[in-house]
Amino acid sequence: MEHSGRYERKVERYVTKGFKILFMVIFGILMIFLMGFVFMWLWNWLMPDVFGLTTLTYWQSFGLLALAKIIFGFGNHSSKGGGHKKSKRHDRFKNYCNSKNGNSDWKHYDQFWKEEGEEAFNAYINRIKKEDYDDRG
Structure with missing residues (x-):
């Protein structure tokens, strides 16, 4: 019932x-x-x-x-030229990353990527692959 x-x-x-x-x-x-x-x-x-x-x-x-x-x-077009969901979602992410209180670590991301980014990323990937290989073997 x-x-x-x-x-x-x-x-x-x-x-x-x-x-x-x-x-x-x-x-x-x-x-x-x-x-x-x-x-x-x-x-x-x-x-x-x-x-x-x-x-x-x-x-x-x-x-x-x-x-x-x-x-x-x-x-109903916004003055920014994008009233689309994608641009609104990007704006929310941007606001999250650039918090008003200034305590966000994301503000250093661009500088990090320029200085150490690709090298640090490749080292991380190699470390993960090695750990996966060690776990299997």
Whole structure:
């Protein structure tokens, strides 16, 4: 009996998730069509008087928005030029390595690698290989 309750909760969770996704898709589509209407209203209110341009129909304004999206994009780009997960993860690592209290040993890493890095690394690898060989033989 315990298993059926677990399956019911799982199904309920998936159904709830499905409704949320459906709601988000419908809401997104409505927002896109609303943006077309707002764009048309603003264009027809400002452009004919200010620049002497003709008025737009709803579908013309929708097409102009689509064209602007293709040419310019409307994405949420950060000023650093990278709003991607990878760059955010790198920034977190960088902040961890450069701690504010100055007690991080990572600040010496670059200097160590320049002075001793490759030689020390090769010595370490040779030591590990020798220990593995000694353990086997």
